[in-house]
Amino acid sequence: MEKRIIAALEIADREVRLLVGQFYNGRINILKVEHVDHDGYIDGRLVRGHRIVEAIEKAVQNASANLNAHISKVIVSVYGLDNEITSKRISLPVVGRISEYDLKRALKEVYTYPAPENMVCVNALFTRFYVNGVPTRKIPVNERNENVQVDYQAYYCNQDALFEIIRCVENAGLEVIDVVLSDIGFASEALLFEASVDHPVVGVTFEMMSTQLSLYYQGQLASTMHLNYGFEIFLKKLMETYKLSRDVVERLLFYDVDVSDVSPNDDPIFIWSTKSNSHHLSAKDLLNCIGNDIIKMLDDIHDTCEPIYQLGNVEYVFTGVASRVDGLVETMHAISDADARVYRSSTFGVKDPRYTSLIGSFYYYKDTEFYRGSSQSSIDEEIFVKDVIGTDKHHSHENENTVTKRLRTLFMD
Numbered sequence: 001m002e003k004r005i006i007a008a009l010e011i012a013d014r015e016v017r018l019l020v021g022q023f024y025n026g027r028i029n030i031l032k033v034e035h036v037d038h039d040g041y042i043d044g045r046l047v048r049g050h051r052i053v054e055a056i057e058k059a060v061q062n063a064s065a066n067l068n069a070h071i072s073k074v075i076v077s078v079y080g081l082d083n084e085i086t087s088k089r090i091s092l093p094v095v096g097r098i099s100e101y102d103l104k105r106a107l108k109e110v111y112t113y114p115a116p117e118n119m120v121c122v123n124a125l126f127t128r129f130y131v132n133g134v135p136t137r138k139i140p141v142n143e144r145n146e147n148v149q150v151d152y153q154a155y156y157c158n159q160d161a162l163f164e165i166i167r168c169v170e171n172a173g174l175e176v177i178d179v180v181l182s183d184i185g186f187a188s189e190a191l192l193f194e195a196s197v198d199h200p201v202v203g204v205t206f207e208m209m210s211t212q213l214s215l216y217y218q219g220q221l222a223s224t225m226h227l228n229y230g231f232e233i234f235l236k237k238l239m240e241t242y243k244l245s246r247d248v249v250e251r252l253l254f255y256d257v258d259v260s261d262v263s264p265n266d267d268p269i270f271i272w273s274t275k276s277n278s279h280h281l282s283a284k285d286l287l288n289c290i291g292n293d294i295i296k297m298l299d300d301i302h303d304t305c306e307p308i309y310q311l312g313n314v315e316y317v318f319t320g321v322a323s324r325v326d327g328l329v330e331t332m333h334a335i336s337d338a339d340a341r342v343y344r345s346s347t348f349g350v351k352d353p354r355y356t357s358l359i360g361s362f363y364y365y366k367d368t369e370f371y372r373g374s375s376q377s378s379i380d381e382e383i384f385v386k387d388v389i390g391t392d393k394h395h396s397h398e399n400e401n402t403v404t405k406r407l408r409t410l411f412m413d
Helices: 049-067 100-112 159-171 182-190 232-242 246-256 283-311 328-336 353-367 381-389 403-411
Strands: 005-011 015-024 027-037 073-078 084-093 119-131 134-136 147-158 175-181 201-206 211-217 220-227 268-274 277-282 315-319 339-342
Touching: 005 049, 005 159, 005 353, 015 049, 015 353, 027 049, 027 353, 049 159, 073 159, 073 182, 073 353, 084 100, 084 220, 100 119, 100 147, 119 159, 119 175, 147 159, 147 220, 159 175, 175 182, 175 353, 182 201, 182 211, 182 220, 182 315, 182 353, 201 283, 211 283, 232 246, 232 283, 246 268, 246 283, 277 283, 283 328, 315 328, 315 353, 328 339
Parallel strands: 005 073, 073 175, 201 315, 315 339
Antiparallel strands: 005 015, 015 027, 084 147, 119 134, 119 147, 201 211, 211 220, 268 277
16 A cells, blocks of 8 residues: 555535545655536536536546546545445354454455445444454454454445446546545544544534534444535625625635624725725625524534534534634534534645545545455556656666655655
């Protein structure tokens, strides 16, 4: 897995996102970032698949040109597909010591277990092993045992909705390496499985046209809920009220709105003219227009999650493209009296929260390599090394202590 170049793709409700990265010393180094707008979704349904295919093709072409290598395979991150989660325990006979083969056999059995009607198993995670009756989260390779018991979670998606997305990816000329639920990607990147061991964690992914709620509890993904509304409604209200273009309103929403501001300034923050008239807009005007609507949305999320409060001290973790709006954390804390924070990745080049789940898909793929036994690359590594990096490691570079030489070590042993 180390040094393989892998691409991960996500089809969000208004844009296609593509990351190209490479693992080095256990961390992902991002080589290329692309996001291309599309209008393939209408009212939460994929209607214009060809628009999504065009956006994928553009993102892949841009990234391939920058890398000077053709991207042909991708990991696909998916969300909001009527997810269903099942938790079960399986028992497998073992001869002598537990081997990698035994655990691979266990995972294969999970994936071949009959799925609920019209659903398909996308991901599976082993949550606990029982060795000689003793529970452990550590992979028990080489432990002596006659029988291994494994607790696992299987994550299912609506197969029709999933196949629509896969069809778009394949129509863009790409092969799918693996599919990762965005809820699992979110947890893998933000360490939400670990954070939820002693208290419930509610992950909230704010997109423009949708909102995803993910409950993590006792180190597992307990449930998910997809809401077919997001910050698009606030964006449209500003556009209709002030007759401004989308790009202007997006900048105002993400950089000038503070939902927690109880005494917003009335000084102009944006001035424009129409024909013979001049107009200005202040932070107070913005909050008067959409402030209460955003608070109502957070209040609805709090009401939806209220039964979770019986499990312990709830923590909200916000991410997604619309989590950049200021004041969401403070407002949710005021509404619910629960801890809240916005998660932004510390990975260089992808600190924008829109990429959180996509980054996590890399780590999920890396963590499950043990059970697969091998990993695929998104490009032809042999051609890439030959054409871009060069095959002669020592040619005129033996005594060179430059950035170029250090970059070469990312790709070559």
